Amino acid sequence: MSAINDKKQHYKTISKTCLYANILYLILHVFYLVLFVVAKLYILVWVTAGVIALYLFFFFLIWKRKYYLYALLCGNEFFAFIAVTTLMLGFNTGFHFYLIALCVVSFFTSYFSKKKNVKGSIIWVGLSLTIYLTLYFVTAFNQPYYHIEKWLEVTLFTTHAVVVFAFIATYLVIFIKYALSLEKKIMNQSRTDELTQIGNRYALFDYFEQESKKDKVIALFDIDDFKNINDIYGHVTGDFILKRVAEISSSFLKDDFVCRYGGEEFVVVMEDDKFEVVFTKLEDLRKTIEKETFEFNNTKINLTITIGASKYEDDLSLEKWVALADEKMYFGKNSGKNRTVF
Numbered sequence: 001m002s003a004i005n006d007k008k009q010h011y012k013t014i015s016k017t018c019l020y021a022n023i024l025y026l027i028l029h030v031f032y033l034v035l036f037v038v039a040k041l042y043i044l045v046w047v048t049a050g051v052i053a054l055y056l057f058f059f060f061l062i063w064k065r066k067y068y069l070y071a072l073l074c075g076n077e078f079f080a081f082i083a084v085t086t087l088m089l090g091f092n093t094g095f096h097f098y099l100i101a102l103c104v105v106s107f108f109t110s111y112f113s114k115k116k117n118v119k120g121s122i123i124w125v126g127l128s129l130t131i132y133l134t135l136y137f138v139t140a141f142n143q144p145y146y147h148i149e150k151w152l153e154v155t156l157f158t159t160h161a162v163v164v165f166a167f168i169a170t171y172l173v174i175f176i177k178y179a180l181s182l183e184k185k186i187m188n189q190s191r192t193d194e195l196t197q198i199g200n201r202y203a204l205f206d207y208f209e210q211e212s213k214k215d216k217v218i219a220l221f222d223i224d225d226f227k228n229i230n231d232i233y234g235h236v237t238g239d240f241i242l243k244r245v246a247e248i249s250s251s252f253l254k255d256d257f258v259c260r261y262g263g264e265e266f267v268v269v270m271e272d273d274k275f276e277v278v279f280t281k282l283e284d285l286r287k288t289i290e291k292e293t294f295e296f297n298n299t300k301i302n303l304t305i306t307i308g309a310s311k312y313e314d315d316l317s318l319e320k321w322v323a324l325a326d327e328k329m330y331f332g333k334n335s336g337k338n339r340t341v342f
Helices: 002-038 042-063 067-089 097-112 118-141 150-190 201-210 226-233 235-252 275-291 318-334
Strands: 216-223 257-262 265-271 294-296 299-301 305-311
Touching (some): 002 042, 002 067, 002 150, 067 097, 067 118, 097 150, 201 257, 201 265, 216 275, 226 235, 235 265, 235 275, 265 275, 305 318
Antiparallel strands (some): 216 265, 257 265
16 A cells, blocks of 8 residues: 555656646746747747647646656757757857756656666766757857847846756755655654554664653563464464554553564553552553453454563663563563563
């Protein structure tokens, strides 16, 4: 289910990016069309009108989820449009700035594509650099087709500088947000026990990076004779019991931190209230699990847990603190099991 949701999120990010980008490209070319009409650059008017028609068609490609084809056609259109406008209006109009932005887009597209082919992005970067240098040298030794007024040259240069910087920043923000969401998800997964879906021992270490150890109690408990349950009823039944014990513990101790420490061992972190309060709370948990009937595949199982608890002492490392609770838990096991030792 998680994989399906990941795929949906992946395509949602791509779809939204392509859609918004296409809208912006369309608006940008409409802006060019208006400028070219005002400046009476009729060849570019017809070229831009054709490009606008192409971007209207691109909405169909996005709707059909042809994202790679869209990116390919869009990139090639920009190459062609940049070359034509630079040759006809001159290098100082700044159309060449888009070639820098296309390098960013090529890597962005590569990251979100199925194949994640970085070589393709490098080819695009090489092609962008080649076109950039070619346009520079050609326009350096040849006059542009149109001799435009200064207001148009300044307007185009300023527009391209602003658009390209905003363009690059937007794509990088999208990428960073997506990367951070993946990082957060990976972090959560690495701190979550896969079977029981509660925290694992790494979550316990993270917990104490945020919380002080002072005025805390650690309780360690495990399921009595759990190996016999696995041997008699099978590991599938054992997994079911571990999940149910985790559910019961998390529900019963909803105001405390609960995690699976390993195997059939669980850790609870509680506030260091009065001894009677903490002891009663742990005893109530033990009795709740003792009274629970675990039913799986028409098999009913009753079980018990043994709990060992230890208050925090100054300069005690987390490992030694857990070890103290572990010693008390094993003292309880050696004293008959199904008991709480504080």
